[in-house]
Amino acid sequence: MPAANSGRVVIVGGAIMGSFCAWSLRKAGFAGSITVVEKDATYQYSSTALSAASIRTQFGTPTNIRMSLFGADMFRNIKAVFGDDADIGFQEKGYLILGGPDQIAERVAAAEMQRAHGADILVLDPDALGARFPGISFDGVGIGTFGAQHEGWFDAWSLLSTVRRAARQLGVDYVGAAAQTFETHDAKITGVELSNGEKVSCDFCVLAAGALSGRVVAPLGIELPVVPKKRTVFSFKTPFRLKDFPMLFDSSGIWVRPEGEGYIGGIQPPAEKDADADGDFEPQHELMEERFWPLLAKRIPAMEELRLHRAWAGHYEVNTLDHNGVVGAHDELTNLIFATGFSGHGVMHAPAVGRGVAELITGGGFQSIDLSPLGWGRIRASVPMVETIVY
């Protein structure tokens, strides 16, 4: 891709991905115009606002691990990056991911690979788990892997507000409208037509429309396999207390972590109840009684006593090919750049994606982390990027 430090960039979608792309472009020295088109200034249905806002380095590919390490470093140093007012409440308390006795060899190998790429992963047997996390039952568990650094959770809304404000201060223009159609000429997108009747001309168009990304580019004849899948989060209180409770991913499929005075947690719905969400944000309350609560009480008996505070549902932007992000230029419409499809791990990777997209535009290629494994080429060829650790 030819490098450009000037010209016009339009970004479709102004939540965490779009805002990090815009801010990173300015930080990389892009001096042209940057317009972020965002159809809902409240962000109430954005995945960013509805996410569990956690970050892990326990992935199965070096690309995803490196992206997480970059994100964690930024979150830890948020004031140095964005100024003293920035506060995202980063709790670097680790992910504890449990596996059965049949998974020991595979999980030990994964931890070694993660460590080789800079993660700080401890491998714990059931005795060590019991000593470190009293009150959690490790019946049936063969192994636990725990990120001693670079993992935890934060406030995604504060992160979005921080980066969005910083982008605006650097002259990024946010327009409150939906991108509706695209004008193309000579294998390029030349303009985006908006719901308010305006047209924004562009030299580059970045797609960061989250779970709706597949639909946004469908009129261009592009088959981007990114669809909305509903995920419910339960917020509850229980008398159970454990200092340094981690983000716990159980082998049963439930996850739970502290949030304020209580906890949040959830479980993926069974496949037969996981149709594309299509504007549906109604929480799947039945998952609480039928699956989440019994499994939680088995793992943490004291949590049998819990008081549900509230539940909400957001949409994962699921890349149905391989559950990984799509980052980089389209092969035919060469100035269309994807920054989407992260399938449940996009907040943690947004800083690295933003920097990667900025490098692509201003430098003509990835410089810091090679994000080409996430490129469009694999989508075109229908060859999944193999990532074994997706939730």
Ligand SMILES: Cc1cc2nc3c(=O)[nH]c(=O)nc-3n(C[C@H](O)[C@H](O)[C@H](O)COP(=O)(O)OP(=O)(O)OC[C@H]3O[C@@H](n4cnc5c(N)ncnc54)[C@H](O)[C@@H]3O)c2cc1C
């Ligand atoms: C329940 C849940 C838990 C999650 N937990 C985590 C987690 O712990 N850690 C993690 O890293 N990730 C997590 N995720 C995933 C994460 O939220 C997403 O990967 C991330 O927010 C994607 O960011 P985005 O900016 O691409 O999408 P979004 O936040 O959805 O933003 C897309 C924006 O595009 C706008 N838009 C859409 N179409 C148009 C259009 N035509 N014109 C203009 N604007 C448009 C939308 O209004 C929206 O604001 C979770 C998601 C959910 C639902």
